[in-house]
Every structure is written in C-alpha cells, then in structure tokens.
Amino acid sequence: MRIALVYDEKYLEHEQYPTHPERRERLAYTMAYLLEEGILSMGIIDIVKPRLATREEVLRVHTEEYLDYLEYLNEVGGMIDLDTPAPRRFLTYALLAAGGAIVAGEVAIEGIYSRAFALVRPPGHHAKPSKGAGFCYLNNIAILTEHLRTKYGVKRVAILDWDAHFGDGTYEIYEDDSEVLYVSIHQDPLTLYPGKGFIHEIGRGDARGTKVCIPVPPGTGDEEYLYIFDELIAPLVEWFEPEIVLVSAGQDCHFSDPITWLGISAQGYAKLMSRTVELAKKVCQGRVVAVLEGGYSIEAGLPYTNLAVIAALAEADTTSIKEPMKVVEIYGWKRRRTMPEVIRIVSKVREVLSRYVDAFKEM
C-alpha cells in the first residue's frame, strides 16, 4: 500500500526572518530533491493536501488564553521569544502545520494509506499548553494525538521523538498522562537547548515510567542510536502496546546540522525509520505517522535524511541513499564513538524505569 506525504506549497510562505534557521528553504530544497529523485512518481507515495486545524482541535492541547494571544500576534506581529518571532499571518501556517499532522493521522488510522509523513513547518514539539518556544507555536504532534483520541477513540499512543532537541513541549503536555508513551532521544541537555530532558524526567503520578528521556553525548551516531532503539525503545513500545506509533521526526541529528552536534547519517535515519516500521507492525498493525520537527542542514543534510526517512516509511530500498562523499568529508569530523557512554546511559535509563516498566523489572 502507498504512503501519504502531507505537503502544501503554502508551507514555504511562512518566514520568521530570511536568515532564521527554521526557514522555508528547509522544505523547498528537500522537495526539489525528492522531485528529481523521482520518488513521487514511483507509485509508492501520494502527495496529500493538509487542512487548517480548527480552534476546537487546537484547544484540546493549548489554553484559550494562549490561542487568543497567538491570534492577536497574528494580526499585529511580534515576538514569542528570541528564537521564535511571530510575524503577521504566522498563525495561518502554524494551523496548516497542525492540520497537516491531523490529516496524516487520519489517512493512516482510516487505512487509506498504510503510513504517513507530514512534511510540515513550522515545527511543534517545543510548544507547551500556554507558551510557544524554540521555533514552535502549536504542538503539532500533540494536536494530532488528541485528534486521534477524540475522533477515533484511540486509547494508547506512543510518541517517539528523535529530534536532537528534547521535546519539552510534548513532555509537559503529557507529563501526567499515562496513556501516552513519550520517548525522546536527544543531545545531552547540558550542551543543547532547551536544557531539559534528563534521565530522571519520567513523568508524574500514575504516568511515571511512560515518559522516557535518553540524553546522548555530542558526536553520537548511527551505531549508538540503533543500539538505543533495540535495547530501550523497542522493548518499551512492545510493553506499552500502543494503537499507533507517532514520530516527532527531527532531522537535526545529522552530522552536517549547523546548530546541533550529533553524528547520524542518512543511512542511520533510514535504519531508524525501518526499525520503527517493523516495530509498529509487531504492535499496532504497522501504523506509523511521522511529523517533521527540526533539521537545519538545508543543503548537505535534509535532502538525504528526508529522502531516507520517507523512503524507509514507504519500505523502499534505502541501501544506496547516502550523502555525497564531499559532504561526508566536510562534516564527518563531528562524529565521535560514544558507545561506552551510551551503554551506561541505556543501563541507567532501564534502572530508573525498572520500578514502572515490567520489561525492565528483572534487572
């Protein structure tokens, strides 16, 4: 069955300011690459148009006061924080991004497509119920999650967030919610925004053990990420038995990303998504919906990582997707072998979770 790529050229109209890292070229350049690669004419992917999220859908996640404030900023323009300007009309695009995530979820849960990727912007995982931050205004993946619960009666949702930055917005929204498993692998918060997402952050009350933070040292790459997936993520998701797996697909772990310090390659991303698809087949009939978050290496990284992730989601052959040698030569120096540290981190996370997660109790 084909997969859906939710996309609209309107996503290119959102501009915080021309040199902002989260700029429209992120998608424009990727789309040109996808087009030339021919993946859109291979009969495995359909472009599906997004829609605007409604006020009611947004209010399931964000406060009314916050949404009113965004509507006000939408008219006059302004600033949410230094990273997150709010130029006039920004809210239209934020609603279209949230609506894109919703459409991706709808077509997957209704079985119209086996899986879906929402190639949207602005991103969302730093947006909290009453505050935007880190280039994000509305929390796209949380709005999608609440839509699936409200409209389709989905009870248990697993969110895998592999953006280089901890998704503090999504964490905060679901901190007390035991029906949402939130697992984030991110660069050590001592070295990167937002400075949160430490191992001990595991949720509150009954939800303890359903929020999992896996901070990794700078330089961590494919081998370590896949180790983490196999040793932590897969058993967690199997234990949780979700009805759908959502991915906050940040592509800023790529070794060429200008604002992070990690070492994943396009091949690494392909393998991560392939493993996610296999895992979803085991636990939830293969239902996976990915929503684009960060990723700022416009020329050297995004074309290859986006292709890798989308192709893997479509179960296409990804073995020859790689960055050109010149890109590898330039950026390869970011990569560091961090496996010993990562093994220790994984062990620590399992230990912290062992009180709450059956799969880790034997330790």
Add this chain to the structure above:
Amino acid sequence: MALYRGACLGLDVGGTNIDVALVDVDKGMVLHYGKFSRYVYTVSDVLSVDPVKGYVESAKRIMLSTSRVLNAFLEARLPSTVLILAPGPGLPPPRSIAEKCIVVEGYVDPRGVVLENVDTAKIVEALGRERMESVAIVTKFSVRNPVLEQRLFEVISRIAPRERIAVSYRVPFLDYRKRAATTVLSAKLKLVLHDLVKGVSSWVKKIYFIKGDGGALPIELAIDVAALALGSSQASMVMGVQATLGSVTGIIIDVGGTTIDVVPVVNGDPIPTTFRLGGYDTHITIPRFESVVAGGDCGIAVVDGRGRVVSRRAGAPAAFGGNQATVTDALNYALELGIGSFEKSKRVIEELAEKHGVDPRDLAQDVVEDVVGKVANLVEKVGCNGPLIAAGYLGKYLVPLVAKKCGLSYIVPKYYHVLNAIGAATTSFSLEVGVYYDSVRKKAVFTPTGRVIDAEKRFVNREYVVEMAREELIDIARKLDAEDLIGDVEVVHYDEFTVIREGYPMGVVVHCIVRARPRAMVRIVG
C-alpha cells in the same frame, strides 16, 4: 503590428493516408486540401507533386503530424537502447527502463555542482562490449548542470551516430526517472522522425513536427526529443477541432484507415495524460484517447454466420482499387454511399457472402453494427459530455450511427476529412524552457539548449527569472524564425531558495520553467 504568418502547409501522415491542408493563417482560409494514399506516396512524393509542390515553395512552414511515431512504439518496431545512467546517491536506479543499463559514476548535486566526474574512458570501454542500436544518456540534476551529459554525448558520438543518441537535459523538468524514460523513448524514436523527412532536405528548415501536446516544434529541436511526437496525430486532431469549432466540449471520433480514435475535448483542449514506458512515467503528455482497430481499411469476415470486422488492416478497400472486402466496402454497400467504386464494394461483399452462404446485405449491415458497437463502447468508456464530432474520411457516415446508438448529438465540421492536417497547419509553437539561476555560483543554465551564462545579479525576484526564461524561449523561436507562432507563455514550475552562510544571505537559487502554450492560432472561417 501583427506579424505576417502567411500560408502554412499541414500534413498528417497516418498509416493509410497523408492528409494535406494549406491554410492562410492570417485570413483563416483553407486554400487547398487533399488526401494521398500511403500505399502510393511517401511524404517526399507528396511534397513533390502538383499542386502541393507549388504550395510547398510558397508556404512559410510545413507542419507535420504523424501517427507513425506512436504506431512504431505500439507495434514494438523500435531499436534497443543502452541507457547510460549516473544516478548518484539515492534510491535504486531505474535499470529496467532500457534493454541494457550501464550505471556509471558521476554526480551533480541539487545546486548543479559536479561532485563526482564521469570516467568517460571506462564508459566507452563498457559500451564497446554492447550492441548499440541507440543510446540514452541521463545524469541526475542535469537540468541544473548538463555538463556531464554533454561530456558523455561528445565521447559516445565518436563511436555511435548522433541520430541514435539522446540526452536528458533536453527535457527541462526535474524527476530524473521520468527523464530517463523520456530519453530512452527519444533515443528509440529519433530514427523514425529522421525517416519521415528523408528526401525532403530542400525544405527541411521549414518543417515542424506536431507534438503530443498539440504544439509545433521545428525539426531541429523536435528530433532531439523525438518522444514529444508521441500522440502527435491525436493532438493535431484536437487542434483542428479547436481551429474549426472553437472551444467546444465533446468527443472527437476520428475514423482512420487502421484505427478509430475516440478523443475527448473539454473547452477545445485535450485531456492530458502521462505517457508511460513499461511501468515508468515519462515527461510526455499526450491527449487522452481510446482506440480500436476497426478503421476503413480493416478486413471483414463471417464469424458464426455474421459479418464482423477483423482487427487488422487488409489493405486498400475494393472501392479504392484494393482486392479485399474492408470496413469501407461494408459501409459503402450497406448505406449505399457511392464512395469510390460502389460496384467494386458490392462485388467483394457479395463474393464473401456467397462463400459463407449469408445474405450480402445482412453481412454488410452486421459489419457496420459491429464497428458502431465497438466505437459506442469507447464513447461510453471516455464518458465525456457533449456532442460527437466526426473526423476522418468515413467519419461523416459512421459518427451519426454511433451518435444514434449512444443517444447523443453530433457535429460534422467542414473539412472533417482533413482536420488533422488543418490542426497541424494552424497550431502554435510550443516549447518548455527552463532556467536555473544560482547567483552564489554566478551561473544561469538554460534548458533545453544547455546554454550557460553569468548570473549577474545577486538577488533577483520571480519576475526577473520568469522574464529571463521567457526571453530565452522567444530567442529560440526567433532563431528558428518561429517567433510569430508563440502564443501565451505560462509558468509551469517555480521554486526558489535563499543561500545563507554564517547567518548572512549570500544569494539566491531559482529554478523556473515556462511554456509556450499550444493552441490553434487562427479560427477557420472559410
């Protein structure tokens, strides 16, 4: 001031006939028309006989549409192709597009920078081991920098004839898989176009081919992307309807010698469909059409005591000098049309009836009903609203019967029998031109010419680049003396990208493709 367009000679080269129409494009007058049997005449012959010869000399252009390209493809009468493919990193390359695919090193990145060169010596060596009937050369992002394809073309043309080699940057669109399929087709079809104009070298500069989108392209450009001539005949038919009936919505039924084509038109335009090679999409669009082999030259037979059309051309109808009973003869006899020699039609039908012990009138009537039924099924399949539009020599007689069966109205346009030729004579120049503007690399690349110029301005807006592409298009047309044939120019692709380095905007990258839209340049009034 309106430019002089003068008289244009339109030719439609079908399987059975060569239709000719000379049109005064300024006045919208058909000056002359005629039909020549392909059993007797070649294109070269037609252009050399009186009175056409006189018109050829005075005509400003000779516009050629043909079903031969599509037929050659459908009948699999094409040379095999070696595809030289430099896909760079990405998904597995489309190796099965051609009979043989040689994947080579070499990569142009999305900015048009050559990151990896081609090893031409290695490729020539590999080609030496292959039987090369035709060669297609495709590199990723060649529409943003064709240098690798140009290099390969130069090297390969030393060991293979140029008219058997096609390169992908002649098609300005992104999607290298589609370009590969298009280029393979072009490599296979180049010789078909060459053959068509063999012997007419004295007028070669005047010759234009009608493309599958209905527009005309001078032979010089058309041969390089020969696949564009797929669907040429159906497209020129639509243009002929546009020129005679305007923006009509309906279904054209073109009764040819071999096939009967059913072509829907909406507001005068065809419904475009993507042409496919095997399982692969191409960049070629042709009019949507359905076809049945039941045209006037098809044979007839008696099956289970009833007259039936045989899905195979039997040669010239008896009414026009042939020996065997055909659909034309059945129609002639059943409807007492008196076309050609009625007596000869009568004789072959009666002979066939006697041989099978059936009534000749019933036999002929059964054949007509069989053909009408087959066409009515296609009309139902196409499912377009509006009247049926008769075209082709037998269209006038057959289409009213189909209309009656389908419960639809019908139109028999003036010149219904040479509409393709009129469409060819009256259509506009059509071409897609791309410009890839990269102000950081200080280069602008044009396709299909492959011309590279300095990108002088660091920051440009949409209007600036669109105008560059438009000027390039007009310049190409001007050099080919076809400027007067340009109609509307529209933007069909546009994307832009600001290059930021260390937080500062260094320049812009823009990819824009414009198209001279094909349309009938004139409404026929007389």
